[in-house]
Amino acid sequence: MNSYGAVAGTGGAHGVLSVKELTKRREEVNGETADYLFYDVSFELLEGEILAVRGPSGVGKTTILRCIAQLTQSEAGVCMVRLGDSYTTPTELGVPQWRADVMYVPQRPAQMAGTPLDLIDMVNSFKVQAAREHYDPVEIAEDWGVTPDLWEKKWPELSGGEQQRIALAVALSCDPKVLLLDEPTSALDPHTTQLVEDTLATRTCLWITHSEAQERRVATRTLSMHPDGSYSIAPTASASTAASSM
Ligand SMILES: Nc1ncnc2c1ncn2[C@@H]1O[C@H](COP(=O)(O)OP(=O)(O)OP(=O)(O)O)[C@@H](O)[C@H]1O
Numbered sequence: 001m002n003s004y005g006a007v008a009g010t011g012g013a014h015g016v017l018s019v020k021e022l023t024k025r026r027e028e029v030n031g032e033t034a035d036y037l038f039y040d041v042s043f044e045l046l047e048g049e050i051l052a053v054r055g056p057s058g059v060g061k062t063t064i065l066r067c068i069a070q071l072t073q074s075e076a077g078v079c080m081v082r083l084g085d086s087y088t089t090p091t092e093l094g095v096p097q098w099r100a101d102v103m104y105v106p107q108r109p110a111q112m113a114g115t116p117l118d119l120i121d122m123v124n125s126f127k128v129q130a131a132r133e134h135y136d137p138v139e140i141a142e143d144w145g146v147t148p149d150l151w152e153k154k155w156p157e158l159s160g161g162e163q164q165r166i167a168l169a170v171a172l173s174c175d176p177k178v179l180l181l182d183e184p185t186s187a188l189d190p191h192t193t194q195l196v197e198d199t200l201a202t203r204t205c206l207w208i209t210h211s212e213a214q215e216r217r218v219a220t221r222t223l224s225m226h227p228d229g230s231y232s233i234a235p236t237a238s239a240s241t242a243a244s245s246m
Pocket of ligand 1: 025026027037055056057058059060061062063064072073
């Protein structure tokens with residue numbers, strides 16, 4: 001396992017991300033009163049834990065990750081990240097710093113000009129990244145079958161799976177405390193999916209997946225979101241439990 005996959009101080013896992021009563025309304029349509037996309041969602045994510053996020057399409061999985069990342073505004077609720085001995089809010093930390101510590105990784109990078117090497121330069125130019133330790137994203141992605149020459153290609157010349165692995169490697173290279181992963185292996189074949197899962201196994205993550213098999217492989221708990229805005233959190237069913245309940 002490379003150093004970017006390691007967790008410091010794994011003994012006695014403590015909370016890293018705290019989410020309290022996070023609430024988001026649906027967008028209003030034609031001035032109609034909107035109901036809730038999700039309501040009063042509360043949980044604490046432990047260091048080194050992967051919490052799977054499940055639910056039908058359109059239920060609000062991406063939106064809740066974006067709310068936690070402070071990329072989308074929520075109507076109510078508080079998110080806090082542990083830095084040192086205490087929890088800190090995005091306001092106390094400053095939103096750019098928050099997003100560096102609690103990093104949202106979209107399914108695919110937005111259409112960008114230039115090459116992935118330009119993305120590395122851009123990330124390194126951010127003030128909040130300057131003071132942080134960085135790992136080599138090219139080395140990270142090489143473990144997942146992305147050869148170094150691909151970093152010099154224009155984005156549209158890369159396959160969906162290459163783009164996905166490169167974006168994820170750049171996020172990992174910044175060593176955020178929490179990764180908010182939006183279907184991070186949706187464009188990958190099973191073998192490459194396994195390689196990525198192996199790298200992420202010791203990271204602290206919220207991980208959206210539509211795959212029950214992947215949920216069972218990577219997660220210890222699952223946040224299930226329901227169309228009525230409610231949610232539940234439960235230990236992820238192990239493969240043997242799932243088989244015996246079929
Ligand atoms: N900023 C926002 N405010 C309110 N509603 C939003 C916002 N952004 C998206 N939505 C709506 O919230 C709903 C849930 O979208 P979201 O992308 O979070 O679902 P999802 O569970 O991730 O779906 P999928 O599994 O298909 O990716 C959609 O109807 C979407 O139009």
